[in-house]
Amino acid sequence: MAMSSAMEPEGKRANRDTQLEVDVMILDYLLYMAAKQVIAGRRAERSSVGNSGGDATGDDSSADMSLIMVDSFLPLFKANHPSYTVPESAQSRLRLLKFSTLIVQRLQRSSSTPPISSLQQLRARNRARAAAWLSHHHSSEEGPSCSIFNNKNGSSGLPVPPQSLRQNRRHVLAHHFPAQTVIGAEEFYGTPASMSLRDTLPAFIELSAYVTSTYRDGRVNETWEKMAAEYMLQAALEAYLVCGEEGEEALRECFAWGFDAQDEENVLVNAMFWDKDAAIMQRWAKIREEHLKALIPPPKTPIREHLESVASCFPLFRFEGRLLDFLWALTRHEAVPVLAQLETGQLDGFSREETESLVNRCGIQIN
Known part of the structure; x- marks a missing residue:
């Protein structure tokens, strides 16, 4: 196991010691984005029947794709980390996503x-x-x-x-x-x-x-x-x-x-x-x-x-x-998830150099 891990190309894959950390960040991000897009999509849809939807914009396709990504990732997360208790922030986002989806659909x-x-x-x-x-x-x-x-x-x-x-x-x-x-x-x-x-x-x-x-x-x-x-x-x-x-x-x-x-x-x-x-x-x-x-x-x-x-x-x-x-x-x-912050190029409380160091350590690529 140690030899296999050592032979993995650097920068191509998150280190096994940080895999859980990365998966939690991914889960947090997917839940956050899905909830926002589900709600924003409905607000935008309301405007199409003659009423303002506020400051949010969205569409059904992006909301549907976000839900598909959450539905695909959650079973993998549970299978890879069966004994891990999801942090409260992710639990809160999941509750919000479930309720928002029920109401909207x-x-x-x-x-x-x-x-x-x-x-x-x-x-x-x-x-x-x-x-x-x-x-x-x-x-x-x-x-x-x-x-x-x-x-x-x-x-x-x-x-x-x-x-x-x-x-x-x-x-x-x-x-x-x-x-x-x-x-x-x-x-x-x-x-x-x-x-x-x-x-x-x-x-x-x-x-x-x-x-x-x-x-x-x-x-x-x-x-x-x-x-x-x-x-x-x-x-x-x-x-x-x-x-x-x-x-x-x-x-x-x-x-x-x-x-x-x-x-x-x-x-x-x-x-x-x-x-x-x-x-x-x-x-x-x-x-x-x-x-x-x-x-x-x-x-x-x-x-x-x-x-x-x-x-x-x-x-x-x-x-x-x-x-x-x-x-x-x-x-x-x-709080805005770490990966959503990384999309802007900088984490709250971190310099850009410190942010880049975290990205490299976790093997994350942000486009």
Whole structure:
């Protein structure tokens, strides 16, 4: 082994002692670039349907290629370093990439679409989590009663009839994609085979909790709480108006989030909502309740009619823009990977000479 290593041409290959270091840098770089390109690609796509996508630019082909590279490299990395624990920076980037990909590609079938069996398992876990949370909170803490959604006298308008569901799906898709893309997505979006906002909500909360845990105070602010509450509202609207749900379960599940003193598993989520003087818990409870109340119809108003009115006041397309801004900000919050810095010719805290020395030692070629 030593002889083989010694006979390897210098400068052609990373030294065996630095191979892990190089592979970690490659993984970190691929995850970083993939997340940026997935988010940037969707922001650019939004501009093609008449809305600004902000300061990011991208396209589907670069995002797809980045995802292919990550999917190809991850198994190799795990095979070559089976006992190695990936650093937190790479874990954070992987979480961001997974969630961003789900959000961006959920409306149409793609390589990232989970099989229906996996979705069924995910939904069962989500229902169980929500049921546990609700069982730990009294109705007064839950907010307004959702029991009106259980009305079976036919006046509620739920479940939404199939023809109206198709119209609602077309409406959402028309505001998300160029016209030529909508046709293929119509038969997928809103069906049990597609990822709903309700399905992705726990991943959003967990990503937020993980990122928040890296901050010094480990807390969320009011801006995030309002975005999270609207996420829950949008998830509920989609469940009823696009996916055809009825009854109160979907509504209660979407809003079953907050500090839970009896939950010993979701430590980071609890930490995100907790503070010593309970100010965050009280503020979140108020914001959550306001958004939940917005979905409860006034007396004698059909539920479907009310939900459609709420949906017009809270456009999903506008919310998606806010969510993408949040995800884009996360890419800028994290430290730039070493290889991305090397593309500029200099590492933070290193001179150009020191940077070149590191490049040569690792056997990396930067074009």
